[in-house]
Amino acid sequence: MPExxxxxxxxxxxxxxxxxxxxxxDHLAPQLQVILESVASIQGxxxxxxxxxxxxxxxxxxxxxxxxxxxxxxxxxxxGAPAVEEQRFSVPRILGDEQ
Amino acid sequence: xxxxxxxTAAELADSLAAGETTxxxxxxxxxxxxxxxxxxxxxxxxxxxxxxxxxxxxxxxRRANGDAxxxxxxxxxxxxxxxxxxxxxxxxxxxxxxxxVPPYDATVVKKIKDAGLPILGKTNMDEFAMGxxxxxxxxxxxxxxxxxxxxxxxxxxxxxxxxxxxxAPLALGTDTGGSIRQPGAVTGTVGVKPTxxxxxxxxxxxxxxxxxxxxxxxxxxxxxxxxxELIGGHDPLDSTxxxxxxxxxxDAARAGATGDLKGVKVGVIKELAGEGWAPDVxxxxxxxxxxxxxxxxxxxxxxxxxxxxxxxxxxxxxxxxCSSNLAKFDAMRYGLRVTPDGDPSAEDVMKASRxxxxxxxxxxxxxxxxxxxxxxxxxAYYGQAQKIRTLIIEDFKxxxxxxxxxxxxxxxxxxxxLGAKLDDPLAMYMQDLATIPANxxxxxxxxxxxxxxxxxxxxxxxxxxxxxxxxxxxxRVGAALEGAIGPVLSIDKLEVAR
Numbered sequence: 001m002p003e004x005x006x007x008x009x010x011x012x013x014x015x016x017x018x019x020x021x022x023x024x025x026d027h028l029a030p031q032l033q034v035i036l037e038s039v040a041s042i043q044g045x046x047x048x049x050x051x052x053x054x055x056x057x058x059x060x061x062x063x064x065x066x067x068x069x070x071x072x073x074x075x076x077x078x079x080g081a082p083a084v085e086e087q088r089f090s091v092p093r094i095l096g097d098e099q
Numbered sequence: 100x101x102x103x104x105x106x107t108a109a110e111l112a113d114s115l116a117a118g119e120t121t122x123x124x125x126x127x128x129x130x131x132x133x134x135x136x137x138x139x140x141x142x143x144x145x146x147x148x149x150x151x152x153x154x155x156x157x158x159x160x161r162r163a164n165g166d167a168x169x170x171x172x173x174x175x176x177x178x179x180x181x182x183x184x185x186x187x188x189x190x191x192x193x194x195x196x197x198x199x200v201p202p203y204d205a206t207v208v209k210k211i212k213d214a215g216l217p218i219l220g221k222t223n224m225d226e227f228a229m230g231x232x233x234x235x236x237x238x239x240x241x242x243x244x245x246x247x248x249x250x251x252x253x254x255x256x257x258x259x260x261x262x263x264x265x266x267a268p269l270a271l272g273t274d275t276g277g278s279i280r281q282p283g284a285v286t287g288t289v290g291v292k293p294t295x296x297x298x299x300x301x302x303x304x305x306x307x308x309x310x311x312x313x314x315x316x317x318x319x320x321x322x323x324x325x326x327x328e329l330i331g332g333h334d335p336l337d338s339t340x341x342x343x344x345x346x347x348x349x350d351a352a353r354a355g356a357t358g359d360l361k362g363v364k365v366g367v368i369k370e371l372a373g374e375g376w377a378p379d380v381x382x383x384x385x386x387x388x389x390x391x392x393x394x395x396x397x398x399x400x401x402x403x404x405x406x407x408x409x410x411x412x413x414x415x416x417x418x419x420x421c422s423s424n425l426a427k428f429d430a431m432r433y434g435l436r437v438t439p440d441g442d443p444s445a446e447d448v449m450k451a452s453r454x455x456x457x458x459x460x461x462x463x464x465x466x467x468x469x470x471x472x473x474x475x476x477x478x479a480y481y482g483q484a485q486k487i488r489t490l491i492i493e494d495f496k497x498x499x500x501x502x503x504x505x506x507x508x509x510x511x512x513x514x515x516x517l518g519a520k521l522d523d524p525l526a527m528y529m530q531d532l533a534t535i536p537a538n539x540x541x542x543x544x545x546x547x548x549x550x551x552x553x554x555x556x557x558x559x560x561x562x563x564x565x566x567x568x569x570x571x572x573x574x575r576v577g578a579a580l581e582g583a584i585g586p587v588l589s590i591d592k593l594e595v596a597r
Binding site: 004008009012013014015016017018019020021024027028031032034035036038039040041042043044045046050051052053054055056057059061062064072076077079080081082083089091092093094095 | 199201202203295296338339408410411412414415422426429431432433434435436438442444446449450451457459465466469479483484488489490492524528538539540541542
């Protein structure tokens, strides 16, 4: 049976940029273990001869003419921003202390 | 209560055309109904009385002016809160988007506005459409109008409950694994998941791009056909949009209403029965199959062995896609931003915001998806799930070589009590056993009311499935079955006040 430990859940949450509390880790880790055991039933069911499907219908890339079409104004584009400065999205510092 | 709210959308359209009523009156009686019962049902997250009445007045002016009108011009509608609406909040049932007002309309929203349907408001849903009970909404659950301590299904429980409680004659929903059809089944309403790509998804806040589809939520098959034709068709803003015109659905529903199914081959899916299926649901379902035979259909049993693995494949593919999709909620450009103390970096802000903004189910699926896409597990899980998807598509193809439509119960049980499965995610996932295969294969499906359970008196749904782009078959067979079963939903059967 595959195992997903509390430490592994903490690591995955870190990769997914979710700051889970200890209480959440205690709560979510065992639930994820149950789900994983259930979905793991498909391991090895389909052999190498079965192609993978990523999309239900066959599709090709779509291009459009390179012409200007109406788009959002800067005010509209920034209307939901948590913080705005000089017509730009204002964000916290990106580099850590060591950088 | 005005008797007008009991009419179907098609009947309301006829009344408007005959000059017996106005769109302002229709919109007002539905707003009155919402005011009277939505405190109990909680189908709506936002109500836009002013906007709806102004759209209704514009519709009445167009009609008075003799302008060319769409058949549904003036008939009010409710919209699931996962579709963007200019000037109206769009929260997706999440604290992450609390108060967010989008600067653009979803294409389907633009289409209903252009056709003149007043928008009553936005309906409740499981957070980012993850769930089967609407209990994962950050704004509290919707109640089933039949029995207020029962779930209305999910994720589109708000749209289904609004239509079932006669708060709206029509609603839009979205279906990624059954979120239109399962709520339809447990509320005694009609819900359709169109062929993948045949209805634009531009402005639908994506859960899983290879599975999501917008569709109609109504009280009759004909009403679904009218709404489906309105929202369907190619959209250059959606790169997955098919170019095949979406037509002939209303004609198919009218043809089906004659009740003649001679020459139609129907396949009962062998794998969607047995253990895990409630006996009262199966009894009602078997009655529907007998009715199909009486209407002249040739009914046979069909086996689709890979369907047994559909749920496992789905709960790897969906989390994988959603973990990637929901990465956009990073607290930088829109949505909730939580800033921890000190001198936090952008990454610290992201982590704190995503912890505060997302609920448990969203976190579970993001973490599961992150796991399934990790190097070392990718081939064993996500890769394998994609192969199962191929097998499911092949099983559908083989089945449709033998029959015109497939039939199964929509949901394994009637509406369960609120809270019953909230701490058991896997039990919740089982609700979608019958609906998931169509999303994996891109095929269309419809749920129509089969009757009420002989155990708890709650509605049971029957699901029809057709090949890709053959949505019209659902309407023909669905309308015939609906006519023979007779009305299932009526206001007097509801616990919610008349």
